[in-house]
Amino acid sequence: MKRISVQAxxxxxxxxxxxxxxxxxxxxxxxxxxxxxxxxxxxxxxxYTSNSYNQTYRMHVDEDAEEQVEMLNxxxxxTIITVQQRAYVAVVLxxxxxxxxxxxxxxxxxxxxxxxxxxxxxxxxxxxADFVVSMTDYKEQLQTRRPIVxxxxxxxxxxERIFPENR
Numbered sequence: 001m002k003r004i005s006v007q008a009x010x011x012x013x014x015x016x017x018x019x020x021x022x023x024x025x026x027x028x029x030x031x032x033x034x035x036x037x038x039x040x041x042x043x044x045x046x047x048y049t050s051n052s053y054n055q056t057y058r059m060h061v062d063e064d065a066e067e068q069v070e071m072l073n074x075x076x077x078x079t080i081i082t083v084q085q086r087a088y089v090a091v092v093l094x095x096x097x098x099x100x101x102x103x104x105x106x107x108x109x110x111x112x113x114x115x116x117x118x119x120x121x122x123x124x125x126x127x128x129a130d131f132v133v134s135m136t137d138y139k140e141q142l143q144t145r146r147p148i149v150x151x152x153x154x155x156x157x158x159x160e161r162i163f164p165e166n167r
Contacts, residue, residue: 059083059155061139065116072112074105079135080113081142081155085121087113088159090128090135098129124163131162 062080069078069089076092089109091101101109110123126132138155141148
């Protein structure tokens, strides 16, 4: 009888040990803030945060800046993702050019982004078709507000490929 009790004790302790090692995190879970009047509900989890290479990246889709850039006559559409003090802009031009952006237009786009968010120091702009598709995909993933495995690494690889001179 004593032997069965010892075996049962060891079994229970093993189960508790494995249960205790399992951790639950609610990263990416929706967090809401309710106004004291009860009339407003605001989602306060707008940014995707990932720890990568010992740095924290806060990737944010800047829809206000997108609207400002799209108001330029030469731009058909824009997707803008900000990371720290940098903004990455993928544009579809009215003339359909995917090889490059005239310097004056690039300056206009940069000014619009910086006017919209004064914390932005550097703006990187491209009309490369692959970059436009990738940025649109990243935007959709970020707007789901769920943790996406490998998003930061994939985004960084795309940025390094499109803007190799700015490493």
